[in-house]
Every structure is written in C-alpha cells, then in structure tokens.
Amino acid sequence: MLTVIKIGGNIIDDADKLHAFINDFSKIDGSKILVHGGGKLATEMGLKLSIQPNYVDGRRITDKETLELVTMVYGGLINKNIVAGLQALGCNAIGFTGADANIIKAVKRPIKDIDYGFVGDVVGSGIEPKILTTLLELGLVPVIAPLTHDGNGSMLNTNADTIAQEIAKAMAAIMNVQLIYCFEKNGVLLNAEDDNSVIRQINTSDFDQLKDDSIISGGMIPKIKNACDAVRSGVERVVIGNAIYLSDILKGNSGTVIQ
Amino acid sequence: MLTVIKIGGNIIDDADKLHAFINDFSKIDGSKILVHGGGKLATEMGLKLSIQPNYVDGRRITDKETLELVTMVYGGLINKNIVAGLQALGCNAIGFTGADANIIKAVKRPIKDIDYGFVGDVVGSGIEPKILTTLLELGLVPVIAPLTHDGNGSMLNTNADTIAQEIAKAMAAIMNVQLIYCFEKNGVLLNAEDDNSVIRQINTSDFDQLKDDSIISGGMIPKIKNACDAVRSGVERVVIGNAIYLSDILKGNSGTVIQ
Numbered sequence: 001m002l003t004v005i006k007i008g009g010n011i012i013d014d015a016d017k018l019h020a021f022i023n024d025f026s027k028i029d030g031s032k033i034l035v036h037g038g039g040k041l042a043t044e045m046g047l048k049l050s051i052q053p054n055y056v057d058g059r060r061i062t063d064k065e066t067l068e069l070v071t072m073v074y075g076g077l078i079n080k081n082i083v084a085g086l087q088a089l090g091c092n093a094i095g096f097t098g099a100d101a102n103i104i105k106a107v108k109r110p111i112k113d114i115d116y117g118f119v120g121d122v123v124g125s126g127i128e129p130k131i132l133t134t135l136l137e138l139g140l141v142p143v144i145a146p147l148t149h150d151g152n153g154s155m156l157n158t159n160a161d162t163i164a165q166e167i168a169k170a171m172a173a174i175m176n177v178q179l180i181y182c183f184e185k186n187g188v189l190l191n192a193e194d195d196n197s198v199i200r201q202i203n204t205s206d207f208d209q210l211k212d213d214s215i216i217s218g219g220m221i222p223k224i225k226n227a228c229d230a231v232r233s234g235v236e237r238v239v240i241g242n243a244i245y246l247s248d249i250l251k252g253n254s255g256t257v258i259q
Numbered sequence: 260m261l262t263v264i265k266i267g268g269n270i271i272d273d274a275d276k277l278h279a280f281i282n283d284f285s286k287i288d289g290s291k292i293l294v295h296g297g298g299k300l301a302t303e304m305g306l307k308l309s310i311q312p313n314y315v316d317g318r319r320i321t322d323k324e325t326l327e328l329v330t331m332v333y334g335g336l337i338n339k340n341i342v343a344g345l346q347a348l349g350c351n352a353i354g355f356t357g358a359d360a361n362i363i364k365a366v367k368r369p370i371k372d373i374d375y376g377f378v379g380d381v382v383g384s385g386i387e388p389k390i391l392t393t394l395l396e397l398g399l400v401p402v403i404a405p406l407t408h409d410g411n412g413s414m415l416n417t418n419a420d421t422i423a424q425e426i427a428k429a430m431a432a433i434m435n436v437q438l439i440y441c442f443e444k445n446g447v448l449l450n451a452e453d454d455n456s457v458i459r460q461i462n463t464s465d466f467d468q469l470k471d472d473s474i475i476s477g478g479m480i481p482k483i484k485n486a487c488d489a490v491r492s493g494v495e496r497v498v499i500g501n502a503i504y505l506s507d508i509l510k511g512n513s514g515t516v517i518q
Contacts, residue, residue: 045331048308068336072304076335077327080406080414083358088412094360099342101353101399131397138390140360147339153347155339 001236002031002136002177003250006164009039010184011243012078021182022082024246026091031136031175033167034093035144036082037160042073062117062157071155074145082143093141098122099149101131104163106148106156120148120156122163127170161223165230172234179235180255181223182243187256188220202258204228227258260495261290261395261436262509265423268298269443270502271337280441281341283505285350290395290434292426293352294403295341296419301332321376321416330414333404341402352400357381358408360390363422365407365415379407379415381422386429420482424489431493438494439514440482441502446515447479461517463487486517 005025011017025034043053046069054061062070079095086093098104098120105126109119135142144167146160161181168179187198202210207228210216216224227238241255248254264284270276284293302312305328313320321329338354345352357363357379364385368378394401403426405419420440427438446457461469466487469475475483486497500514507513 045308049304050307071339072331072335074335075339076331076333080330080334080356080358083356084408084414085412087358087361087408088410092361094355096353096355096359097339097342099339099346100355101397102346102351131399134393134397138360138393140390149343149346151347153344155343 002171002175003028004033004164004168005180006035006160007182007243008037012039021243022085026086026089033142035160035164036078037146038074042070045073056114062119067118067155067157070157075147079143079145091141092139093143095143097145097147099155103128103131104148106158108150108156118156120158122166127166129170129174133174165226168230168235169233177235179230179238180249181240186242187240199256202256204231231259261430261434262287263292263423263427264439265294265419266441266502267296271298280502281344285345285348292401294419294423295337296405297333301329304332315373321378326377326414326416329416334406338402338404350400351398352402354402356404356406358414362387362390363407365417367409367415377415379417381425386425388429388433392433424485427489427494428492436494438489438497439508440499445501446499458515461515463490490518
C-alpha cells in the first residue's frame with residue numbers, strides 16, 4: 001500500500017506540530033509520498049522582501065517576484081526543512097518539485113477573466129509514475145513542493161491538493177494507494193461548529209445528496225468532489241482528517257473516509 | 260563517460276551567461292551531473308531581509324538566519340531556476356541537495372579556533388553512488404545545490420567544489436568520470452595578468468614543482484591540490500576552465516587539464 005499525504009499551512013507554520021507530524025509520518029509502514037503546501041511563511045518572507053501580496057477578485061496572483069518567493073520558500077526552505085527532519089529519523093526522504101525529473105506536467109493557467117500569473121494547472125495524466133515508482137523501490141520517500149514548470153524555463157506555483165490527487169491517481173494504476181488530506185479540522189463535520197461531529201464515512205454515491213442537504217458546503221465541496229474523483233480513478237480510499245491525529249487516521253480511528 | 264561540472268557565482272549571477280551555459284550543458288553527450296554554488300544572489304537577498312553578513316577573521320559564518328537564507332536561495336531559487344531552464348531544453352534535470360536521499364553524508368564543522376556555524380564538511384567516502392547511478396540510468400541529470408544535513412534535523416551550508424570533487428571520486432569507482440571546474444579565468448595561468456597564458460596540462464607529479472616555482476599560488480593551490488587528489492582517486496581527468504568556453508573545454512581545446 002502506498003500512502004500519499006498532503007499537509008498544508010496549519011502544520012507547516014507550527015514548528016511543534018510539524019515536528020510531531022514528521023515523527024508520525026516517518027513511522028508509516030510501506031511506501032509513502034508527502035506533498036506539502038505553502039503557508040504563512042511565504043507571506044511573511046514576502047513582507048520582509050517588500051513583495052506586496054497581489055489580489056484580484058480575492059485571488060492571489062503569482063507575479064514574477066511572488067514566483068521567486070514561493071520557489072525559494074516552498075522549494076527550498078520548507079522542503080529541505082522537512083527532508084532534514086525526516087533524515088534525522090532515518091527516513092530516507094528526497095525532496096523535489098514537480099519540475100524535477102519532469103514528474104508533473106503542467107501548463108501556465110490560460111488567461112480568461114483573471115490573469116493568475118505564474119500559476120500551473122496540472123495536465124490530465126500529467127504524472128510520470130515510472131520515476132516515482134523507481135524512487136519508491138529504492139526505499140526513498142518523495143517530499144514534493146507545490147511547484148511545476150511551464151516547459152519554457154519558468155517555474156509555476158501549483159496547488160498542492162491537486163498535485164497530491166493527481167499523484168495518487170497515477171500511482172493507483174500500479175499499486176494500491178490511499179490518499180490522506182490533512183487540514184485543520186478532524187474531518188468532514190456534520191455540524192461545522194462541532195469538531196466532534198465528524199462524518200466517519202462518505203461513499204462517492206452519497207456526494208450529490210450530501211451537497212443537496214448542505215451537509216457539504218463551501219470549501220468542502222471541491223475537496224470532497226476531488227476525493228470522489230480520485231476514488232473513481234482507482235484510489236482505494238481518501239481520508240480527510242487532522243494531521244495531529246495521523247496515527248489514528250492510519251488505524252482508521254479518525255477522519256472522514258471517502259470510498 | 261560521466262561528466263561532473265561545477266559552476267560558481269560568476270555564471271549564476273549573470274542571467275545571460277547562465278542561459279548560455281545551460282544550453283551548452285544540455286548538449287553534453289552521456290551522463291552528466293551539475294553542482295552549483297551560491298553567488299551574490301544570497302548576499303543581495305540577505306541584505307533585503309536585513310541578514311547582515313557575519314565574518315570572523317575574514318570568513319563568513321553561517322548563523323541560523325544565514326542557513327535559512329542559503330537553503331532558500333541555493334536549494335530553492337537557484338536550483339529550480341537551473342532545473343526549469345534545462346527542462347525547457349528537453350534535458351531531464353532533477354534538482355536536490357546533499358541532504359536529499361542522504362546522498363552526501365556530512366558533519367557540522369567542529370569548532371576549533373572559529374565557530375563557522377551551520378557549515379558541513381563532507382565525510383570521507385560520504386557519497387552514496389548507488390542512488391546517483393540509478394538516477395543516471397533513468398536518463399536523469401542531477402543538479403545539486405551546495406547543502407547537506409547534520410543528521411539531527413538541520414541543513415548545513417557546504418562547499419560546492421568539495422561536493423563536486425567527492426561525487427566525481429565516488430562515481431569513478433563505477434564508471435569513467437571527468438570533472439570540470441568552471442571559474443572566471445580561462446584556466447590555470449602562467450601569468451596571472453595574462454588571460455591567454457593558460458597552462459594546457461598539469462600532471463599530478465608536477466604539482467609540487469609548480470608550487471615551489473610560485474606558478475601555482477594563492478587560491479589556486481587548494482583547487483589544484485584537490486584536482487590532483489581526485490585524479491589519484493581514479494577520476495580520469497579534471498579540467499579547470501571558463502564556463503563560457505564549455506564546448507571548447509569538452510573538445511579539449513580550452514582550460515587546464517589535470518591528469
């Protein structure tokens with residue numbers, strides 16, 4: 001079983017939580033891949049460098065300076081911090097981006113209403129599983145930063161959720177895969193105000209009904225839609241849960257399982 | 260033949276020269292590995308971040324903030340800029356540091372007269388050739404940033420010349436290797452003032468005599484000593500030359516060959 005895990009800013013920005021997560025992650029049996037997002041570190045570093053966040057219609061734009069910033073912070077600082085942490089525990093991590101070994105093919109997002117700048121959209125079937133498989137066979141643990149390239153010499157800022165999902169789908173053609181999305185809640189909640197109201201299981205066939213009943217709403221809609229999509233593409237199960245309970249998630253005792 | 264090339268700040272800091280180098284490098288036949296140094300970019304970025312360069316007895320110290328800076332700039336910005344440039348030319352580059360896959364074992368430099376801070380010294384026979392060999396067999400081109408890790412969760416700032424030399428020596432046990440050090444001069448000069456006075460060939464047995472005659476002096480002494488050392492360890496030849504003449508160096512028409 002290959003375990004693909006995605007972590008975001010709520011873990012990356014908190015040194016203690018990140019340390020605990022790295023410890024739990026290092027203990028996972030079998031092959032594993034970690035995809036990490038960005039977090040506040042890039043914004044803070046950007047402020048120090050006088051790179052003003054640039055928003056259009058509430059969406060952050062990746063201009064040239066911001067691209068350099070995220071390439072440094074995601075591809076360098078965060079990625080290597082995690083790699084060094086895993087190596088210290090004897091977990092043979094190898095950190096890279098989607099540009100490296102051309103592992104994730106992407107295109108610069110086409111300009112429609114908004115020009116998002118240097119943002120990459122992963123090309124359908126854009127993952128090359130052969131190299132990832134070889135790295136796993138060597139006992140290595142890929143740690144992937146949310147960056148791709150445009151084929152013309154430029155890096156591209158790319159959504160970590162999408163990268164995790166596309167890697168899980170591509171690897172599912174070769175081996176059994178579970179995909180774990182870690183976020184700040186304990187799972188999909190029946191009642192958004194009650195952190196203990198986790199829905200333990202969602203079947204892909206339940207999605208429309210849950211949406212109609214407004215049990216799934218807002219930002220959870222694309223998250224769960226993507227999870228259902230991954231399951232339909234052969235991923236054994238997707239779990240949405242809280243990184244601080246990773247060992248419970250792995251035992252099936254925490255988070256929402258989508259299958 | 261495996262070609263290991265090291266480039267430094269004089270190429271990295273000049274976008275046009277770097278672009279031309281990447282183009283020449285991408286055309287090299289056979290297996291190749293690129294090791295890059297740092298350059299002024301880290302210093303400039305450090306000034307913007309109010310990280311003051313910290314020197315003791317003329318030597319730069321890598322304190323915690325400087326370590327974060329070089330991890331970002333060397334491991335992120337420079338490394339991925341080169342990778343994206345090579346990928347645009349169809350050269351399947353994979354960028355990483357010595358920490359990744361634990362490819363370069365290092366220790367934090369022991370404190371004697373000076374505490375250099377987070378600086379790594381490569382451990383003798385500290386290179387793991389198996390993973391590098393597998394990457395080369397996959398047709399990948401490793402691009403290595405001058406960073407290692409201490410085994411306790413911290414990255415370490417590490418000399419790129421040393422990394423290139425140790426990789427060349429370790430790989431020489433498996434395949435034929437040539438090592439090319441690119442710097443700002445056209446080679447080892449008979450007359451430091453005359454850029455056309457390149458000594459075309461130095462045999463390892465000539466080293467002591469050239470040093471006694473002061474033909475090799477200053478910063479060239481350790482460079483050539485290391486080159487001789489690499490040749491004695493099985494590297495077929497070491498060439499010291501100017502990156503802008505890389506294609507001539509490869510044809511044997513430029514630079515100083517040490518063998």
